[in-house]
Amino acid sequence: MLSRLGVFSEECSQGALGKRETFFVPAGGSLSLSCVVQHCGGNWTGNWLKMWENSTSTxxxxxxxxxxxxxPVSANRSELLLKILSVRQSDEGLYKCSVKWSDGSNAVSHWKQVNVTKGVASQRKLLHRVLVCTGAFLCLPVILGLARCLSSEVKQQPHPRIEVFHADGHRDRSHQPPQPPPRRPVPKKRTAPPHKGI
Incomplete structure (x- = not known):
């Protein structure tokens, strides 16, 4: 088709433009899906479909x-957006956008695979890591101090030997075994004087 300015204008063809994609999103996170509808300025309605395991879509x-x-992207194009907040395991599956034109015909985009992984949103993971690292740094000096206290041994110094001297200059003999008392001399028996004959 030739325009008034003598330049060929592109013929606009209607369609739902969305490439095949696979998304991995953690449970609790958020996800945005998009496709572009080339409507060429005509009337249309659009929505997103989800395929279930039994091959039915809703x-x-x-x-x-x-x-x-x-x-709206331009006079001939608009973007269909689906944002899923706080993703759950039940959100896993195939998604595509579907368009219905004013003449009753339909167009659909390619399927987009959504896989939900275990875990929480990355912001929560980051916050958790920061808290764990901060706690470890705060506890480290305390742990090192306790370890040092427990590992240090008190050096035993030998007790000085104390010797007690009495005034007479002799060593204290209280640690020596007891001595028996001195022996008394045995008294001699008296003998009776001899009787003189009368």
Whole structure:
């Protein structure tokens, strides 16, 4: 088609443009999915679909955790956004955007795989690591001080030997074994004088 200025204008073809992607998001985190709808200025409606394990799909409705918005990109294009807040295990699965044109025809984007991993949001992980490291640094001096106290040995010095001297200059003999008392001399028996004959 030739425009008034003599430049060929591109023919606009309607469609839902979204490439295949795989997302890994931790439980408790948030995720944004997007696809671009090329509507060429025509009327249309769009939404997000989720595929379940039994191969059935349902429309993702706006809720406290699921936010669906449409943002204009240009006169011919708009972006369909799905934001999942506080991701749960039940959010795992396949997602795609679906568009219905004013003539009743449909268009869909490629599937996007969402995998929910165990754990919490990265901000919580970071906060947890900071708290653990801070606690370790605060406890380290206390632990080192206790270890030093417990490992140090009190050096035993030999007690000085005390010797007690009496006034007479002799060493104290209180530690020597007791001596038997001195022996008394045995008294001599008296003999009767001899009787003189009368």
């Amino acid at each position: 429309t993702v409705e706006n809720s406290a955790r699921h936010r669906f918005t449409i943002a």
